[in-house]
Each structure stands twice: as structure tokens, then as C-alpha cells.
Amino acid sequence: MDFNSLFQFLQELQDNNHKEWMDTHRKRYQQIRNSFILWLDELDTKLAAIDPDYYPTPGKKGINRINNNLLFHPNKPVYKDHFAAGLDQKSKQGDFYIQIGINECELAGGYWKPDNKILNSIREAIDYNGEELVKILNKKSFKTIFGGLIPDENMLKTTPKGYTADHEHINLLRHRTFAVIHPLTKKEILQDDFMDKVILVYKEMLPFRRYLNQAVTV
Numbered sequence: 001m002d003f004n005s006l007f008q009f010l011q012e013l014q015d016n017n018h019k020e021w022m023d024t025h026r027k028r029y030q031q032i033r034n035s036f037i038l039w040l041d042e043l044d045t046k047l048a049a050i051d052p053d054y055y056p057t058p059g060k061k062g063i064n065r066i067n068n069n070l071l072f073h074p075n076k077p078v079y080k081d082h083f084a085a086g087l088d089q090k091s092k093q094g095d096f097y098i099q100i101g102i103n104e105c106e107l108a109g110g111y112w113k114p115d116n117k118i119l120n121s122i123r124e125a126i127d128y129n130g131e132e133l134v135k136i137l138n139k140k141s142f143k144t145i146f147g148g149l150i151p152d153e154n155m156l157k158t159t160p161k162g163y164t165a166d167h168e169h170i171n172l173l174r175h176r177t178f179a180v181i182h183p184l185t186k187k188e189i190l191q192d193d194f195m196d197k198v199i200l201v202y203k204e205m206l207p208f209r210r211y212l213n214q215a216v217t218v
Contacts, residue, residue, distance in 0.1 A: 001039035003100065003189050006032050010081055010102045017077040029066075036083050037063055040098075043195060044087055047096075047202060053210070055090035062087050062095075093118065094213050096202060100189060107201045109209050110179030111216075113154070118216050123160060123173050125215030130169035136207045145204050146180040178212055180205060 009032050013022070022029065040059030048054045062085040068076040082101025089095045097108040111118060126133060137148060156174040159165050163173050182201050188194060 001035050003194075006036065006083060006100065007102060007186065010083070013079055014077075014081050014102060017079055019078060022079065033063070033066075033083070036085075039195075040085050040087065043198060046195070046199060047087065050199070050203065051088075051206065055088050057087045057089040057095075059085065062089055088209075091213060091216065094209060094216070096205070096209070098198070100184070105184035105186065105189060106181050107184065107198060107205075108150075108179060108181040109205050110150075111177065111212055112150075112179050113177050114216075119176060121216045122178055122212060123163070125211070126169050126172050127163065127167070130172060133172065133208075133211055134169070136211060142204055142208070145182050145201060148180070149175065150177055150179045150181055152177045180208060 009025075009028065012025075037059035040062055044057055044059065044062070048056055064080075064084045064086070066080050066083065068078060068080055070076065070078070080101070081103050082099050082105075084097065084099040084101075086095035086097050093111050093114055095109065097106075099106050099108070111122065114122070136142060152175045154176045156176070159167070159170060160173050163170065167173060182205075188197060191197070
């Protein structure tokens with residue numbers, strides 16, 4: 001995968017963010033998109049080999065559309081400034097997310113603003129066995145790679161219904177988003193061992209994602 005070409009295309013697209021430009025460069029876009037899909041396919045195979053619970057997700061299924069949804073976000077530009085995909089997509093909300101763009105590059109996973117049913121399931125798991133999640137979050141290598149949970153701007157200031165203010169894990173129970181992010185630099189992405197880096201981050205994130213996915217499926 002020639003990520004330099006991907007970055008160059010995205011930069012030109014943002015400088016000419018309209019359908020006419022895209023139509024003129026459609027063939028080039030398709031070539032880059034197909035190359036990214038093939039790269040995702042290779043990553044998909046490698047992740048399946050190291051994770052017995054991995055849900056195979058071919059690149060063509062995992063890749064996101066480059067068009068913004070203007071119906072719900074009419075003020076956004078026509079096209080996104082990144083290519084992105086979700087792998088291990090048995091539960092779309094809890095997938096392993098990859099984003100490569102000109103403004104933000106990241107690897108992420110977990111549940112971003114889940115619906116009440118999923119959120120309640122996660123809170124029930126924390127109530128039952130929050131010590132396991134705390135242990136995962138406090139692991140030195142996990143904190144080095146992710147820092148901690150994504151700061152939650154919608155975090156409750158009070159207590160969730162059914163829980164008390166003196167609950168041992170009240171700070172976790174107040175969260176409405178349970179996800180982590182590992183930022184990537186362009187330099188890292190252009191390295192020959194970039195896929196190895198992605199796999200390393202996947203492995204470190206795996207106990208966290210397993211905890212959450214078990215919470216919402218049990």
C-alpha cells in the first residue's frame with residue numbers, strides 16, 4: 001500500500017472538495033481505495049490468525065464511505081478528509097477502528113455513545129466485576145499506548161439510575177462512552193513495519209474490547 005499516494009490524494013481532495021473534482025479523479029480514487037482494501041484484507045487475515053475470537057471482516061465490508069452524510073450534517077464538506085475502516089465487525093459499535101487522514105490518524109475501539117441497552121449492559125458488568133476493567137485500564141503498557149478512556153464530554157455529573165454515589169466504581173459508571181484511541185503519526189504510517197504496529201495496538205486493546213463485548217452479549 002502506497003500511503004504517500006493516499007495522503008497526497010486526500011490533500012488534493014480537501015483543496016477541491018466538490019463532486020466535479022472527484023468525478024474527474026474518480027479512477028485515481030478507486031485505485032487508492034482498492035489498494036487500501038487489499039491492505040485491510042491482509043491485516044484482516046493476520047488479526048484472525050492471532051485472535052481466536054476474531055470476526056473476519058474483509059476490507060470491502062469494513063471500509064467506510066468517503067462521502068459525508070449531508071442529510072444529517074448539511075454544513076460538512078462533501079467528502080471526508082480520511083480513509084477509515086472497522087474490522088472485527090461482529091458488533092459494529094465495538095469494532096477495531098482504523099482512520100488514516102490528513103488531519104487525524106488513529107486506531108480506536110470500544111463503544112462510542114452506545115444506545116441505552118448497550119450502555120446498561122456495560123454498567124451491569126462494571127457493577128458485577130468492575131475490578132477487571134480497572135485492572136485492564138491501569139496496566140502500564142495499556143496506559144502507555146492509550147492513556148485511558150476517551151474523555152467523555154457527556155459523562156454524568158450525578159449517579160446512573162440504580163446505583164449509589166458511594167459505589168466503588170462510580171467514576172466508571174458515570175461514563176456514556178467506553179472507548180480508547182491510539183493516535184498515529186504520518187511518519188509511523190509510512191514506515192515499512194506499520195502493519196506490525198497496528199497488530200501490536202490491536203493486541204494491547206484486546207482485553208478491553210473483550211470485556212466490553214462480553215458485557216453486551218452475555
